[in-house]
Amino acid sequence: MDNFTYNIPTKIYFGKGQISHLAELGSKGSKVLLVYGGGSIKRSGLYDTACRILKDAGVSVVELAGVEPNPRIETVRKGVEICKTEDVDMILAIGGGSAMDCAKVVAAGALYDGDAWDLVINPGLIAKALPLYCVLTIAATGSEMDMFAVISDMSLNEKIGTASPHMVPVFSILDPEYTFTVPKKHTDAGTADIMSHTIENYFTNVEGAGIQGHLCEAVLKTLVENGPVALNEPDNYDARANLMWASSLAINGLLSGGAGVPWTAHPIEHELSAFYDITHGEGLAIVTPAWMEICMKKDPSKTKDFAKFGRAVFGITEECDECAAKDAVAKLRQFLFESMEIPSTLRAVGITEKDNFEKMAEKAATRTANGYVPMTKEDIVEIFEMCF
Amino acid sequence: MDNFTYNIPTKIYFGKGQISHLAELGSKGSKVLLVYGGGSIKRSGLYDTACRILKDAGVSVVELAGVEPNPRIETVRKGVEICKTEDVDMILAIGGGSAMDCAKVVAAGALYDGDAWDLVINPGLIAKALPLYCVLTIAATGSEMDMFAVISDMSLNEKIGTASPHMVPVFSILDPEYTFTVPKKHTDAGTADIMSHTIENYFTNVEGAGIQGHLCEAVLKTLVENGPVALNEPDNYDARANLMWASSLAINGLLSGGAGVPWTAHPIEHELSAFYDITHGEGLAIVTPAWMEICMKKDPSKTKDFAKFGRAVFGITEECDECAAKDAVAKLRQFLFESMEIPSTLRAVGITEKDNFEKMAEKAATRTANGYVPMTKEDIVEIFEMCF
Numbered sequence: 001m002d003n004f005t006y007n008i009p010t011k012i013y014f015g016k017g018q019i020s021h022l023a024e025l026g027s028k029g030s031k032v033l034l035v036y037g038g039g040s041i042k043r044s045g046l047y048d049t050a051c052r053i054l055k056d057a058g059v060s061v062v063e064l065a066g067v068e069p070n071p072r073i074e075t076v077r078k079g080v081e082i083c084k085t086e087d088v089d090m091i092l093a094i095g096g097g098s099a100m101d102c103a104k105v106v107a108a109g110a111l112y113d114g115d116a117w118d119l120v121i122n123p124g125l126i127a128k129a130l131p132l133y134c135v136l137t138i139a140a141t142g143s144e145m146d147m148f149a150v151i152s153d154m155s156l157n158e159k160i161g162t163a164s165p166h167m168v169p170v171f172s173i174l175d176p177e178y179t180f181t182v183p184k185k186h187t188d189a190g191t192a193d194i195m196s197h198t199i200e201n202y203f204t205n206v207e208g209a210g211i212q213g214h215l216c217e218a219v220l221k222t223l224v225e226n227g228p229v230a231l232n233e234p235d236n237y238d239a240r241a242n243l244m245w246a247s248s249l250a251i252n253g254l255l256s257g258g259a260g261v262p263w264t265a266h267p268i269e270h271e272l273s274a275f276y277d278i279t280h281g282e283g284l285a286i287v288t289p290a291w292m293e294i295c296m297k298k299d300p301s302k303t304k305d306f307a308k309f310g311r312a313v314f315g316i317t318e319e320c321d322e323c324a325a326k327d328a329v330a331k332l333r334q335f336l337f338e339s340m341e342i343p344s345t346l347r348a349v350g351i352t353e354k355d356n357f358e359k360m361a362e363k364a365a366t367r368t369a370n371g372y373v374p375m376t377k378e379d380i381v382e383i384f385e386m387c388f
Numbered sequence: 389m390d391n392f393t394y395n396i397p398t399k400i401y402f403g404k405g406q407i408s409h410l411a412e413l414g415s416k417g418s419k420v421l422l423v424y425g426g427g428s429i430k431r432s433g434l435y436d437t438a439c440r441i442l443k444d445a446g447v448s449v450v451e452l453a454g455v456e457p458n459p460r461i462e463t464v465r466k467g468v469e470i471c472k473t474e475d476v477d478m479i480l481a482i483g484g485g486s487a488m489d490c491a492k493v494v495a496a497g498a499l500y501d502g503d504a505w506d507l508v509i510n511p512g513l514i515a516k517a518l519p520l521y522c523v524l525t526i527a528a529t530g531s532e533m534d535m536f537a538v539i540s541d542m543s544l545n546e547k548i549g550t551a552s553p554h555m556v557p558v559f560s561i562l563d564p565e566y567t568f569t570v571p572k573k574h575t576d577a578g579t580a581d582i583m584s585h586t587i588e589n590y591f592t593n594v595e596g597a598g599i600q601g602h603l604c605e606a607v608l609k610t611l612v613e614n615g616p617v618a619l620n621e622p623d624n625y626d627a628r629a630n631l632m633w634a635s636s637l638a639i640n641g642l643l644s645g646g647a648g649v650p651w652t653a654h655p656i657e658h659e660l661s662a663f664y665d666i667t668h669g670e671g672l673a674i675v676t677p678a679w680m681e682i683c684m685k686k687d688p689s690k691t692k693d694f695a696k697f698g699r700a701v702f703g704i705t706e707e708c709d710e711c712a713a714k715d716a717v718a719k720l721r722q723f724l725f726e727s728m729e730i731p732s733t734l735r736a737v738g739i740t741e742k743d744n745f746e747k748m749a750e751k752a753a754t755r756t757a758n759g760y761v762p763m764t765k766e767d768i769v770e771i772f773e774m775c776f
Contacts, residue, residue, distance in 0.1 A: 001564075001629040003403025008396060014646060015391025176389075208626025211610040211633050218602035225598060238596025241389040245599050245646065254642070258402060258633065 001208045004257035010145045011171040014245065018173045022050055022092075025133060026057030028170075029089035032133075033082055035103040036094045037067045041137065044181055050094060050135065062086050064106065067095070070152045070159060070273050070280070071102035076116045079106035083130065091132045093169075096190070097141025097280075100134050101149035104167040107132045119162060120151045126164035134172040138182050139243040140190030140281060142197060142251035144172035152274060159274035161266075174248065176240035184231060188342045189281025191227040191243060194250045195220065195336075196284035200263050201255040203295070203305060203372040209259035216255050217312040222246045224313060228339045264371035265291050268380055271360035278349045285342045286349070289333050290386040295373040296325060302373060346387050357384045389596045392645035398533045399559040402633065406561045410438055410480075413521060414445030416558075417477035420521075421470060423491040424482045425455045429525065432569055438482060438523065450474050452494065455483070458540045458547060458661050458668070459490035464504045467494035471518065479520045481557075484578070485529025485668075488522050489537035492555040495520045507550060508539045514552035522560040526570050527631040528578030528669060530585060530639035532560035540662060547662035549654075562636065564628035572619060576730045577669025579615040579631060582638045583608065583724075584672035588651050589643040591683070591693060591760040597647035604643050605700040610634045612701060616727045652759035653679050656768055659748035666737045673730045674737070677721050678774040683761040684713060690761060734775050745772045 013021045025032060032054060041047040054061055064079040082088065083106060091110075093103035107129040109116035119126050136144045143149065147168045152159040182190070202216040222242050229239035249255070268291065269283040296303050307321040310328025314335075318324040337344040361380035368375035375383075401409045413420060420442060429435040442449055452467040470476065471494060479498075481491035495517040497504035507514050522532045531537065535556045540547040570578070590604040610630050617627035637643070656679065657671040684691050691713045698704040698716025702723075706712040725732040749768035756763035763771075 001403070001626055001633075003406065004400075006400035006402060012392075012394035012645075014394060015389070018391065208629065210613060210626070210630045211606065211637070214606035214609050215603060218599065218606040221602050222599040238389055238598070241596065241646070242598045245389075249599070258629070 001258045022053040023057040033088045080109035083110035094135040096138035100143035104149040129166040139247035145248040145252040180235040192285035193281035197250040206260040212259040220313040267367035389646045410441040411445045421476045468497035471498035482523040484526035488531035492537040511550045517554040527635035533636040533640040568623040580673035581669035585638040594648040600647040608701040655755035
């Protein structure tokens with residue numbers, strides 16, 4: 001097991017009615033920037049509830065609405081500008097990963113003199129940030145309990161992750177009821193996103209990280225059991241609750257600390273979203289099984305790890321590692337593309353030509369050389385071809 | 389799943405050489421009370437290392453040495469007195485649960501005007517505490533990352549748990565190498581303690597706490613895999629590391645949040661330690677399998693839960709719930725009393741007469757009425773009889 005520092009200061013208010021804790025902002029500041037995406041929080045009534053609680057707590061509200069699914073640097077800049085001109089002293093994100101990621105970089109940008117894109121390409125420049133509070137409305141990125149944010153500059157075809165302990169939310173409110181109205185497509189994609197985080201954590205070259213591996217298996221089993229239930233019964237509280245808590249635990253450091261996680265599928269998918277603006281979770285679902293097959297093809301000694309994964313998560317009982325590993329990938333595909341009904345190919349999500357495969361693979365390969373199985377540009381092109 | 393608040397502010401420095409972080413105390417205060425037990429930290433050199441780092445950081449040190457295995461209120465009072473007369477502004481516990489629990493109540497008592505026992509019997513009186521830092525030397529109680537402390541008044545045969553968010557350590561240093569010298573008896577008892585915390589978390593009446601259950605299974609599997617290795621190869625780093633991290637995660641709120649944990653085995657064991665000063669972890673190991681059997685006898689509908697436990701933790705494949713549950717208890721006994729070589733009866737730990745069974749059971753029963761299966765005085769006497 002590797003050395004690690006575990007530090008998750010975000011307080012979580014989990015469950016029904018926890019929105020009342022927004023009133024605590026009254027004692028923490030006077031003006032909040034409310035960051036959100038489309039109109040879903042208005043339709044659901046959450047927007048009105050939050051505004052009423054904030055008003056009753058004596059907090060004034062200014063807004064940054066319309067954050068995109070892959071949040072753009074232009075929107076971040078707009079939020080920073082509002083913070084600076086309106087003397088905002090705290091940020092509240094209501095939504096999913098996009099709203100929260102945008103809010104994080106706005107929070108940092110508000111206390112930075114240069115352009116916010118600097119903070120995306122150079123996280124070391126993030127020296128402080130306004131305090132951030134979140135209300136989660138979809139189980140997916142885990143941004144509600146971590147220090148990460150992913151921001152896109154579509155003019156450059158860049159989608160880049162940044163991170164800072166200053167951007168970790170002070171508290172996040174997780175009420176599973178807010179996810180009852182999440183449409184099928186996003187319940188799917190969110191579950192795939194959580195699964196991908198966990199899979200990236202699970203396949204590590206660090207020896208002796210046994211407890212981390214078992215914790216990954218716990219999250220993965222939770223997804224396999226609850227994803228299809230949430231899909232078919234959108235207002236099943238326990239299914240939504242299990243997915244929601246899995247979302248936070250999958251990427252807050254619990255699974256990675258000590259296990260030296262070498263991200264690979266994420267950098268590969270990031271190029272797909274950066275070039276084609278596809279839904280992150282769908283991209284991850286499409287890429288992950290192919291990535292597994294390339295791993296085993298390139299390094300057959302890894303087969304035993306995929307066999308272990310299949311036995312632990314899907315209850316595969318085959319004794320032969322090669323058979324169990326093959327079955328594991330098949331079961332994963334079945335879960336993602338049949339039980340969860342996620343599109344299974346790049347074409348199915350609108351990527352109908354291969355023109356950018358080389359270019360995307362070249363960019364992704366700059367971040368996959370130290371992966372669980374190192375991936376070259378050629379390997380990544382092969383993954384794209386398999387997924388086409 | 390129940391509503392819950394998750395709030396674990398303790399920062400963990402995990403791994404080799406993390407003791408260097410003690411130097412951070414130089415920027416946090418000027419005089420520390422060093423709380424520890426017997427001479428083991430002197431023999432291992434840890435005492436000297438810590439004192440040197442503190443001295444180099446400009447921190448003066450006063451000491452509370454000789455904390456007992458079941459820490460006494462008299463020792464707490466002595467620590468409080470030192471804090472008050474010496475103007476101590478922070479506390480450092482080096483050791484296991486006893487040193488840390490004692491240090492917690494000293495930290496609170498130092499800022500309280502009355503007698504420290506008040507804070508044990510009435511946690512609501514704990515309004516503040518000196519900041520606490522810990523260096524862990526045994527994987528067991530999880531006190532390094534939680535708000536709990538258990539203090540005994542042997543003159544009253546009382547062993548009582550108290551808790552306060554003010555007593556949560558600011559940071560804890562977890563270096564598995566410090567546990568290489570933990571003797572067999574305490575590696576055993578510590579593992580049994582962690583296992584018991586996790587089992588108490590696992591068996592809950594809350595519906596839909598799926599992820600919490602799977603996380604418990606992850607910790608339990610970690611114990612089953614690593615406990616015997618640590619026993620037979622005391623300096624196996626990865627085995628010690630897995631046990632150490634399991635110790636913290638088992639009781640910091642991760643497994644219990646949302647699962648409404650109804651503690652039963654602990655209150656029963658607490659009476660044994662309070663009357664006979666036995667090793668807490670050994671008492672828990674002895675009591676737990678018998679408690680399981682009484683649960684199923686009193687409420688056969690629970691049998692399926694024990695079958696699930698056996699399948700997940702011990703890989704039992706029997707389809708019949710009753711057989712699997714029976715096998716699960718047998719496998720647990722085999723793990724505790726054979727693989728881990730823990731004494732299996734009360735007589736084996738020195739409780740050679742039954743005179744206090746009624747009295748202990750009566751006291752324990754005041755805290756077990758809302759358990760997973762409610763336990764009466766008579767049930768607890770039966771457990772003691774089974775364990776005799």
